[in-house]
Amino acid sequence: MIIQREPLLNPVAVKDLRPTQITVGMREVALKRQMIRTQSARKTGTFLGRHMVPVVLGPKKRNYVTDHHHLARALLEEGIKDVFVTVTSDLSALDKDAFFVVLDNRGWMHPFDETGRRRDYGAIPKTMAELVDDPYRSMAGELRRQGGFAKDTTPFSEFLWADFLRRRIDPDVVAKNFDKAMKEALTLAKDKDADYLPGWCGPTSD
Missing domain, CATH: 3.90.1530.10 (Conserved hypothetical protein from pyrococcus furiosus pfu- 392566-001, ParB domain)
Structure with missing residues (x-):
């Protein structure tokens, strides 16, 4: 084709x-x-x-x-x-x-x-x-803009980050205090637990 x-x-x-x-x-x-x-x-x-x-x-x-x-x-x-x-x-x-x-x-x-x-x-x-x-997809977009992870060519990469955040940040916090949720997201994004995600740019031991 x-x-x-x-x-x-x-x-x-x-x-x-x-x-x-x-x-x-x-x-x-x-x-x-x-x-x-x-x-x-x-x-x-x-x-x-x-x-x-x-x-x-x-x-x-x-x-x-x-x-x-x-x-x-x-x-x-x-x-x-x-x-x-x-x-x-x-x-x-x-x-x-x-x-x-x-x-x-x-x-x-x-x-x-x-x-x-x-x-x-x-x-x-x-x-x-x-x-x-999906509020967590909004969080993922804002997280990338704030340098939490790098733009990546992986299809739907922001949704993978959204799912990562969904499992760790309370939805009530996201709904009532988006800025507070974003501070938590920025900390989580640098954690080793997120190193499997596309565009991860956390600290390394190299």
Whole structure:
């Protein structure tokens, strides 16, 4: 099968984009919404030209997003109707069941809910508007911005960090005092217990 990596010349409606995960961090979405809102339309257009949304073509030629879910949700909420996409693979010849199996095995989907529990493929929303908030995914994004770990090419690496934090930081603390939770997260991120995670940059004995 030939892999197409050229951007589509025609824009795709944001409302028609299909997620490949169940959750996003709504704080992350809010940050992207703020960025869009505070810059000019021209600057936003330039930004979107450089950050095209990667998709896999699935059954019925639908566009399944494999990255930039937070951006897509932010665009939707800010009323931006269209976005350019980059097709990384055309799997439109597969039936739905086979398609999801291929996505899963290639690491192009993340069927885990806001509690960190793996769900059936059917639990993945059909639209960006239906994505569920995972506060720990927001923590992971903020943790990376604060230098808690390095950006990494591992698919869904922030979700691995989110799961790590979910097992160690009380959800009530995250909900009621996000800054306090982040201080705890920064300490945990440097611990040896986190050295298996992508982008870990804690102290070493070398």
